[in-house]
Amino acid sequence: MRSRRKIGSKIYVALVMVFLYIPIAVLILYSFNDGKTSVWKGFTLKWYYELFNNSAIMNSLYNTLIIAVLAAVISTLLGTFAAIGIYNMKKPVRSLVTTVSNIPIINPEIVTGVSFMLLFTFLGTLFNFEMGFATVLIAHISFCTPYVILNVMPKLRQMDYSIYEAALDLGCNQRQAFFKTIMPEIMPGVISGLLMSFTYSLDDFVITYFTRGPKFQTLPIEIYTMLKRRISPTINALSTLLFVITIAILIIVNIRERKTEKERMTD
Amino acid sequence: MKKILSIALSAVMAGTAALACTGCDSQPKEEINVFNWGEYVSNGEDGTLDTIAEFEERYNVKVNYTNYESNEEMYNLLKESNSSYDVIIPSDYMISKLIEEDMLEKINFDNVPNYKNIMDKYKTTDFDPNGEYSVPYSWGVVALCYNKTMVEEKPTGFDVLWDKDYSGNILMFNNSRDAMAIAMKLKGITPTTVTKDDIDVATKYLSEQKPLLKKYVMDQVFTEMEGDQAALAPYYAGDIAVMMTNNENLDYVLPEEGSNLFIDSMCIPKTTQNKELAEKFINYMLDAEVAKANAEYLGYSTPNQAAYELLDDEVKNNELIYPSDEYLSKCYTFSDLPQDVYDYMQNEFLKVQL
Numbered sequence: 117m118r119s120r121r122k123i124g125s126k127i128y129v130a131l132v133m134v135f136l137y138i139p140i141a142v143l144i145l146y147s148f149n150d151g152k153t154s155v156w157k158g159f160t161l162k163w164y165y166e167l168f169n170n171s172a173i174m175n176s177l178y179n180t181l182i183i184a185v186l187a188a189v190i191s192t193l194l195g196t197f198a199a200i201g202i203y204n205m206k207k208p209v210r211s212l213v214t215t216v217s218n219i220p221i222i223n224p225e226i227v228t229g230v231s232f233m234l235l236f237t238f239l240g241t242l243f244n245f246e247m248g249f250a251t252v253l254i255a256h257i258s259f260c261t262p263y264v265i266l267n268v269m270p271k272l273r274q275m276d277y278s279i280y281e282a283a284l285d286l287g288c289n290q291r292q293a294f295f296k297t298i299m300p301e302i303m304p305g306v307i308s309g310l311l312m313s314f315t316y317s318l319d320d321f322v323i324t325y326f327t328r329g330p331k332f333q334t335l336p337i338e339i340y341t342m343l344k345r346r347i348s349p350t351i352n353a354l355s356t357l358l359f360v361i362t363i364a365i366l367i368i369v370n371i372r373e374r375k376t377e378k379e380r381m382t383d
Numbered sequence: 384m385k386k387i388l389s390i391a392l393s394a395v396m397a398g399t400a401a402l403a404c405t406g407c408d409s410q411p412k413e414e415i416n417v418f419n420w421g422e423y424v425s426n427g428e429d430g431t432l433d434t435i436a437e438f439e440e441r442y443n444v445k446v447n448y449t450n451y452e453s454n455e456e457m458y459n460l461l462k463e464s465n466s467s468y469d470v471i472i473p474s475d476y477m478i479s480k481l482i483e484e485d486m487l488e489k490i491n492f493d494n495v496p497n498y499k500n501i502m503d504k505y506k507t508t509d510f511d512p513n514g515e516y517s518v519p520y521s522w523g524v525v526a527l528c529y530n531k532t533m534v535e536e537k538p539t540g541f542d543v544l545w546d547k548d549y550s551g552n553i554l555m556f557n558n559s560r561d562a563m564a565i566a567m568k569l570k571g572i573t574p575t576t577v578t579k580d581d582i583d584v585a586t587k588y589l590s591e592q593k594p595l596l597k598k599y600v601m602d603q604v605f606t607e608m609e610g611d612q613a614a615l616a617p618y619y620a621g622d623i624a625v626m627m628t629n630n631e632n633l634d635y636v637l638p639e640e641g642s643n644l645f646i647d648s649m650c651i652p653k654t655t656q657n658k659e660l661a662e663k664f665i666n667y668m669l670d671a672e673v674a675k676a677n678a679e680y681l682g683y684s685t686p687n688q689a690a691y692e693l694l695d696d697e698v699k700n701n702e703l704i705y706p707s708d709e710y711l712s713k714c715y716t717f718s719d720l721p722q723d724v725y726d727y728m729q730n731e732f733l734k735v736q737l
């Protein structure tokens with residue numbers, strides 16, 4: 117009985133993995149195709165070479181990464197301190213503020229995108245500026261911060277507040293007590309908020325599309341506009357590289373965690 | 384862990400600041416905002432001309448090159464946001480709409496000497512009768528692509544898309560304007576401007592076609608036809624030529640009843656901040672070598688006589704890309720439709736598809 121269940125669950129997991137990864141496998145395979153179509157014409161590395169030569173795609177990639185990194189870092193800072201502030205509010209105010217901060221998450225992206233565009237256009241004609249890098253960054257920070265708050269709040273609730281008070285009793289001032297007791301406790305939430313913000317920003321299409329202005333383009337938009345004619349295999353090459361880098365990072369993190377676990381167990 | 388994190392974060396921020404500063408330090412160049420379809424200019428792959436980079440180098444300016452996927456998207460962004468686009472490349476019917484709504488600048492042809500390269504027949508068009516607001520960039524016809532191994536005798540026109548023998552293997556345009564235009568022309572209506580009664584006629588005819596179709600497609604047509612998965616599809620001439628090079632079983636037919644002639648032209652919207660630089664860009668695009676490189680990358684037909692002469696004979700004589708004047712006289716272009724008629728057309732087409 118137990119062995120049958122084990123094999124059954126293994127087959128199930130295998131099927132799920134296949135379902136998730138076959139599209140990526142096809143994508144990677146066709147990045148080596150000597151031809152732009154779905155007909156296999158031979159193995160080549162030329163799309164990787166063309167990718168680095170293609171200034172438009174490289175520019176979009178650079179823009180996308182810069183926005184993602186800046187938006188993630190800034191919204192993590194904002195979100196962490198916001199979460200701490202919210203945690204210390206009285207109950208009625210706290211639930212109000214929490215609800216308001218959840219609105220960007222629940223709101224359909226297209227509503228957020230169009231409202232930002234209208235806002236920036238209105239302000240732009242008033243203060244004579246155009247949409248571009250700054251507006252995209254502001255929009256991204258706006259929709260990433262709630263995710264950070266959502267990630268840090270549970271960690272704050274789990275935390276034992278008396279540790280902070282104990283630190284104060286033992287002679288720390290408020291700042292020292294905060295960094296020595298509270299920060300380590302909420303750090304997992306902060307990290308996951310950071311990663312989530314990075315992913316959401318990297319991935320965003322709708323909101324960026326409406327706030328980009330005439331000078332700024334990111335990778336998702338670049339790929340979308342290729343749809344009408346033909347998505348060049350340089351995109352396949354780029355996706356393969358991103359995928360490989362992500363897997364590499366995950367493997368390294370995994371190995372490090374296993375190491376620290378082993379060290380903890382042998383202590 | 385905390386130390387590593389803070390070091391990593393500060394490295395990232397320092398790095399970004401440094402990168403941003405290197406951008407600031409360089410001399411402020413003139414900038415031009417070009418808004419174009421995706422994959423629509425030669426981009427330097429395989430040793431071909433990188434159109435945008437070459438312009439930047441030649442004139443020492445910065446080109447902000449952004450893209451759109453449809454005329455409607457471009458129109459919305461142009462109208463609703465205060466973005467200052469300098470050059471846009473819309474299609475025929477959208478240009479007529481922009482002219483009507485007074486959103487385009489008249490081009491000063493003193494700054495565009497290469498305009499002489501444009502073939503005379505494209506200098507004035509239905510949508511821009513005096514040729515003041517637009518400079519043609521590419522054109523083409525809608526033709527029929529068929530698979531020689533799956534279709535018995537060579538078709539003559541779009542009526543074969545209603546042929547029951549090929550039921551389940553027929554593809555059709557997944558956009559209302561192109562689909563209805565084919566139906567209307569077969570029923571004797573010229574789809575340049577239409578009325579709601581014309582749309583009703585087309586809707587009825589398209590409903591008869593629906594059960595015979597494999598599916599409605601736009602860019603999926605490439606995969607379907609190149610993979611021998613469908614027998615018949617109407618599509619744009621240049622794209623059919625690409626499909627034919629990827630699959631020897633494919634061939635084309637210019638429908639005998641006439642077809643849609645589409646033209647994409649370069650325009651200068653009123654939001655431009657630098658009209659002279661925009662005209663310089665248009666002039667550059669009309670240069671024979673540049674236009675030739677773009678035409679080869681695009682696969683569509685060029686209205687530029689000087690570029691045409693530089694093309695390979697194989698392309699010049701290809702009737703699909705450069706149909707005879709006699710055939711072109713049978714073709715029609717799209718004009719702008721009143722909003723309520725256009726909405727009606729889209730709704731009726733949706734009803735047919737469901």
